[in-house]
Amino acid sequence: MNIYYVAxxxxxxxxxxxxxxxxxxxxxxxxxxxxxxxxxxxGVGHKVTLDIGLGALSLSAATIALFLxxxxxxxxxxxxxxxxxxxxxxxxxxxxxGKMLGLSGILFINVLTLFIILYVFYSLLGGTFNYLIPxxxxxxxxxxxxxxxxVVFFSLISNSIIAIFITLTxxxxxxxxxxxxxxxxxxxxxxxxxxVDNYSMVAPDFxxxxxxxxxxxxxxxxxxxxxxxxxxxxxxxxLFLLLSSFVMSKKEFS
Amino acid sequence: xxxxxxxxKSFQDDFWKKPKRVVNNLSFEVNKGSLCGFLGxxxxxxxxxxxxxxxxxxxxxxxxxxxxxxxxxxxEIRSRIGYFPESPYFYPHMTGHDFCMYLGQLQSIPKAKILxxxxxxGERLAIAFAFEKKIRGYSKGxxxxxGFVSTLIHEPRLVIxxxxxxxxxxxxxxxxxxxxxxxxxxxxxxxxxSHIVSDVEEICDGLVVIRNxxxxxxxxxxxxxxxxxxxxxxxxxxxxxxxQDIQNSYTSIKNRDNFHIGTIPLEDKDKLLQSLLRENGSIxxxxxxxxxxxxxxxxxxxxxxxxx
Numbered sequence: 214m215n216i217y218y219v220a221x222x223x224x225x226x227x228x229x230x231x232x233x234x235x236x237x238x239x240x241x242x243x244x245x246x247x248x249x250x251x252x253x254x255x256g257v258g259h260k261v262t263l264d265i266g267l268g269a270l271s272l273s274a275a276t277i278a279l280f281l282x283x284x285x286x287x288x289x290x291x292x293x294x295x296x297x298x299x300x301x302x303x304x305x306x307x308x309x310x311g312k313m314l315g316l317s318g319i320l321f322i323n324v325l326t327l328f329i330i331l332y333v334f335y336s337l338l339g340g341t342f343n344y345l346i347p348x349x350x351x352x353x354x355x356x357x358x359x360x361x362x363x364v365v366f367f368s369l370i371s372n373s374i375i376a377i378f379i380t381l382t383x384x385x386x387x388x389x390x391x392x393x394x395x396x397x398x399x400x401x402x403x404x405x406x407x408x409v410d411n412y413s414m415v416a417p418d419f420x421x422x423x424x425x426x427x428x429x430x431x432x433x434x435x436x437x438x439x440x441x442x443x444x445x446x447x448x449x450x451x452l453f454l455l456l457s458s459f460v461m462s463k464k465e466f467s
Numbered sequence: 468x469x470x471x472x473x474x475x476k477s478f479q480d481d482f483w484k485k486p487k488r489v490v491n492n493l494s495f496e497v498n499k500g501s502l503c504g505f506l507g508x509x510x511x512x513x514x515x516x517x518x519x520x521x522x523x524x525x526x527x528x529x530x531x532x533x534x535x536x537x538x539x540x541x542x543e544i545r546s547r548i549g550y551f552p553e554s555p556y557f558y559p560h561m562t563g564h565d566f567c568m569y570l571g572q573l574q575s576i577p578k579a580k581i582l583x584x585x586x587x588x589g590e591r592l593a594i595a596f597a598f599e600k601k602i603r604g605y606s607k608g609x610x611x612x613x614g615f616v617s618t619l620i621h622e623p624r625l626v627i628x629x630x631x632x633x634x635x636x637x638x639x640x641x642x643x644x645x646x647x648x649x650x651x652x653x654x655x656x657x658x659x660x661s662h663i664v665s666d667v668e669e670i671c672d673g674l675v676v677i678r679n680x681x682x683x684x685x686x687x688x689x690x691x692x693x694x695x696x697x698x699x700x701x702x703x704x705x706x707x708x709x710x711q712d713i714q715n716s717y718t719s720i721k722n723r724d725n726f727h728i729g730t731i732p733l734e735d736k737d738k739l740l741q742s743l744l745r746e747n748g749s750i751x752x753x754x755x756x757x758x759x760x761x762x763x764x765x766x767x768x769x770x771x772x773x774x775x
Contacts, residue, residue, distance in 0.1 A: 214575065215573055215575075218569060218572045218573055219573075222558070222561075222569055225560075226558060226560055229560050230560075292556055293552065293554075293556040294556045294557065294558055296523065296550070296552050296556060297552070297555070297556055297557070297570065297617070298570075298573065299521075299522075299523070300521050300523075300545065300548065300550035300552075301545060301546070301570060301573040301574055301621075302542040302543070302545045302546040302573070302574065302575075303573050304542065463525075465523075465524045465525065466518070466523040466524065467478065467515070467518060467523070467524050
C-alpha cells in the first residue's frame, strides 16, 4: 500500500511541475507542425501525420522519461525529503518502486493524450485504423519506460548529468542498430558485424521496439514478433529495476 | 530503548583518500521512558549516530538494537519511531494538510485518525491555521512546527530529534520543550541532539556526550552535575572583619563597607553562622555553588577533558 501512496505523491508532484507542462506543449507543438507539413504532402497527408506524429510522440515521452527520471530519486536525496519517507515503515525498494510507478503514470498520461490528438488529426486526414497502431503506442510507452528505468539506475550510481548522457547514448545507439545493419561497413567488417549482432544481448536494442515502418506501410507483423519484442523490452526493464533496487539497498544516505 | 554496542562508522570523502572514522566504538544506552539529550560539538558524530539508528547509513561494525516492545523487524521498529531531522524537509508543492496526510498514510493510519491527530497537534503547535497553505510559503518556524506535527502524527513510542530547537525563538523553544516534557510524561522515550546545552540541562534526565565520535559521558544529567559540583558556598555577609573561625578557608571575592562576598567550603557553613551571631554580623546570601552543565563542559574544556 505504501508503494501506492509514494506513486500517488510522485504523480501529483510531477503533474504540478512546469517541466511537464513545457514538454507537453512541445509535444502538442510538434503535432501541430505535423498537421501543417501534412497539408503540403500530396494525397498521403494522413501517412505523413502518422509518421511525424509517432516520432514526436516517441521523442516527447523519451524526453520526459530522460529528464524527469534523472532527478526522480536524486532530487529526493538532494532535498533530503527522502529522510521523511524512509524513516517511516517504507522500505527503500518500496520507495523506489513507488517513485517509478508515479513517473510511469505521468508517461502513460502523456503518451495517451498526445496519441489521442494525433489520432484525431490522422482520422481527419482520412487515415484508417490499423491493428499495429495500438501496438506502436504500446511500444512507445514501453520504450519511454525503459529509458526511465535506465536513467534512474545510472542516476543512482552517478549523477543526473552523467545518467542523462549515458542513457541518451544507449538510446541513440540502440535505435541505430537496425540502420547500421544496412551499411557496407557492417557487411565488410567482421568486428562490426559481431558487435552489432550481439549488441541486443549486452545493451537494450531500442530498434526492436520500433514498429513505425510496419505501421506506416501497413506491413504485416505476426503476433510472435510483437510479443517477443514486448518481452525483450520487459526483460531490460526488470533487469534495470533489479539493479536499481540493489544499488538503492546499499546506498548511504548521509 | 536504544542500545549502541561498539558502533563504528567511517566515511571516505573520495576514492583516493583514506576513510575517516566519524564514530568510533561508540556504546551507550537510552533507557525506556527517559528524556535523553545527545551532546557533542559539530562533527562529533551526533547526526551520523542518529542516521545509523534510523538505517539511513550502514555501520561498519557494532550493533544498534531496540527494546523488544519496538518490534522485531526494521519496518515494525520504524513504525514506532518519530524522527525529526535537523532541518525538516518537505515537498513544497504540498499543503501542510496533504503532507501530514501523506506521512500518516505511510504509517497505515486511517484518515479520520490522521485528521484528529493533525488537529490536536496543529492546535498545540499553533500551525493548524496554515494547514491549507502550500508549504513553499511557510516560514522557518512554521516548517519546524509542521515537521513536529508530522513526527508525532503516528503516536510514536520513541521520538528521535536532531537539533529540534535550533532556529526557534525563545517562545517557540519553550513551547517545544513543554511538549517534549509532556510527551515524556506520557511514557514516550525521547532522544534528542542539541547544541543548546542549557536546554538539555533544563529538560533531560539522561545524557549522552560524545567527542570526536567517542563516548565521553553517558548517564543521568544529575549525576554529572553532582560529580562536578565544587561543594563550596558562595556567601555574602555583613561583619566588621572576617570571622576568625573561617579566616583560613574563606576566599574573598569582593569587600565594601563591611560587606563581604566570597566562598567557603560547605563544611564551614555552621562556623560562619555561629561566628556572625556572636559578633553581631548578619548573613545576606548563602548559595551552594553549583555549576551548570555548560559550565562543567567549559571547565572541563579548560583541563582538556571535554571539547564542546
